[in-house]
Amino acid sequence: MDGILKPRDARDVEAAVRWALGDGKSLDILGQGSKRAIGRPAQHGATLDLSGLAGITLYEPQELVISARAGTALADIEAALAAEGQALAFEPIDYGMALGEPEGRGTIGGTIAANLAGPRRVKAGAARDHFLGVTAVSGRGETFKSGGRVVKNVTGYDLCKLLAGSWGTLGIMTDVTLKVLPRPETEATLVLFGLDERMATDAMTKALGSPYDVSGAAHIPDYLTPRMSIMGRTDAATLLRIEGVAPSVHHRIGALERELRRPQMGRLDEAASRALWQAVRDVKPLSADSDLGSRPLWRVSTAPAKGCELVGRISPASQLFFDWGGGLVWIAPPAAPDCGAAGIRRAVAEVGGHATLIRGPASSRAAIDVFEPPAGPLGALTRRVKESFDPKGVLNPGRMWAGL
């Protein structure tokens, strides 16, 4: 380990990569390190600390666009947007609680590199859907750009999509441009109590297939509701969020309530709704400081109506809850050397989707696949894409998959 390199600008980043190439070293690419515990642990020649590349370089609220250096704190971006009544519509998760680390950390570059999203993913997309333009340094030590600052753009390949979710393995982003949207004026949540997983899935499917523009659909089983404080109840809770202008929210939540009519229902007003969805977003029921904190934590994406079926195929001792109308399952299986990978990967292979180990001991993360392993021709293509950006394996090698 040769220590930490802290570039001041994009030129320094290029120089650092060239140095690493020349010396045959690899770089551990870091913003604020808030997601360092995710991915495979690996030894690197040096750490490239990008937190010095900070600052908003352009923000035009009427154009719905913001540009910033990649090392800018996410909190700074969110504060600047909030001051204008806007937000990152993809509602990025804060992994602090899940990982047992301080909350409110992370950079905009890391947000994109991990393709973060939150409950609003079902309506508004993930970071990838809002990522308009990038300047990055490849593993060849060359600065390239892609995209722009406008939403409608089909000029050349959309390399932004590739960089989003690549965990720093394809390029070191130095400048990023994102689409922003107005913050919803208000919100409210309809809660259905006492449903089992199948009934909850049906209710969420009905709600998301309705014209009422539901922007969050989650289900918390009864063994986890006491950790959420939902109207003081301890039975299972199915949460349906409606956002928008006040008269519309009032109308739609009423219509949804009539359509789903259940004996046990409740409504959360704006403040309670906001707090609850933040807890869902940040995986509070399975947080690291709870008695489940010693368990591994998996994030599984599947077809929404299949989430229920998927969990029927894993260890019944798992504790879990659903977001994205059933399409996102947060699973804490009992602690095991493989973190429960065998059972979860088998279920995902049978039902479809992908699984990522978010929390687990470093020894396990070194031994098993943390990210969904691409097989066959897709695996070979993944390797060729990596090599097209980083032929010598300088950028975060081994972070996503062993030997890549």
Added chain:
Amino acid sequence: MTVEMPPRDPAVLKRRNEIVRALRAIVPDGVISGEHEMRPYESDGLTAYRQLPMVVVLPHTVEEVAGVLRYCHANGIKVVPRGAGTSLSGGALPLGDGVLLGVARFNGIREIDYANRAVVVEPGVTNLAISQAVAHRGFYYAPDPSSQIACTIGGNVAENSGGVHCLKYGLTVNNVLGCEVVLINGEVIRLGGKHLDSGGYDLLGLFIGSEGLLGVVTEVTVRILQKPECARAMLIGFPDAGDAGACVGRIIGAGIIPAGIEMMDRPAIHAVEEFVHAGYPVNVEAILIVELDGPQVEVDHLIAKVSELALASRATTLRSSNSEAERLLFWAGRKAAFPAVGRISPDYLCMDGTIPRGMLPKVLQRMREMSHHYGLRLANVFHAGDGNLHPLILYDANQPGELERAEAFGADILKLCVEVGGVLTGEHGVGVEKRDLMPVMFSEIDLEQQQRVKCAFDDKGLLNPGKVFPKLHQCAELGRMHVSGGRLPFPDIPRF
């Protein structure tokens, strides 16, 4: 019109009969090789460019597509994929020594999955057919390019098509969940599915909008949405185009994202009004069509707000639709804009740049100057919400030199878009049309990195060569790297 295409391979042309026979063995009922029968394939929506392909092949199973591509890869034969041929940038322009691979026979809807709000279709299904197949349950597929009656979902995937509602509902890339893709070596891969996001690299996001250069799509899974409870449109006239632009900024600044905001300038309004009599005001410099959708109570609430903002932006006329018929009438003019302009001019070129919206007054002024300079009329149709400009350059191809002037005018407009912070193409694609302008927006390094990604998919550069990239490089040449070994070359970088 001429554009330099990759040099023809005489060795391939010499083997034409053998190649046709081999393709017939793979797709017995789908090979077209007669000159007369291939004529309909000689161009796409950009009809100024024409070229007969070496042979046309129309497979209808993934195995046939894989067989054709594997054969072409093994024998070094170029392949141009084609959907319905509605591209406005020449994306499906054939090559004289290449196979034209059409997906028109892949026209089945494989699965409608309401529980997962997904539809699985073959690539030759038209955009509109998807919405029609789910309409009886109140669902639709959101991206709605103007050619939606004819254009295929396969072509939409290749071009990342937009439409008038993408400000609120996104582009193709935001509405496609998965694709089955055949690579040039015949390997079949699945990207995505009915779930969200990727467990590895977002190859699906990369593939969408790659203009047929990375693979051939054989199945597409799209996300469908429930139709909003109602929609109303507003027709707003302004004495100055700058005021109309400012009004759009005010609407968005107030936190309102309409389902669509369209703008037309005076020449476009007049052409349209004479054609469809939609009741557009003719004594204004610009009109906006603003559509709001959602529950009635929300739409009414927002119409009141937008009306206030419009009046504060010096609007001189303002109407809101009070029936579905009236809403459709407001749109009828906009939707007929291109044919309407076609009536007042023998020929026109449709451009497709995007600009930061705030630059609109400056860009309109500069375009007026250019119009004067080139002596050619201009009509503007504009997706105002997202800054996507469609200037229509009016010319007469029978007048010597007019086409060349129109093309030079168009190139100047696109350069202007880039100069003010925008891009060369918002939704029509680069194709052959804007290929040689790519260096205006990208450096050599930018373009080489894109081509290295192309090499990861297509090592021999056989898929749709001559499109998108102005210079063709060998993959081996792009892969070369000079590593200057040694010490940290920047001792002044802070380290601790």
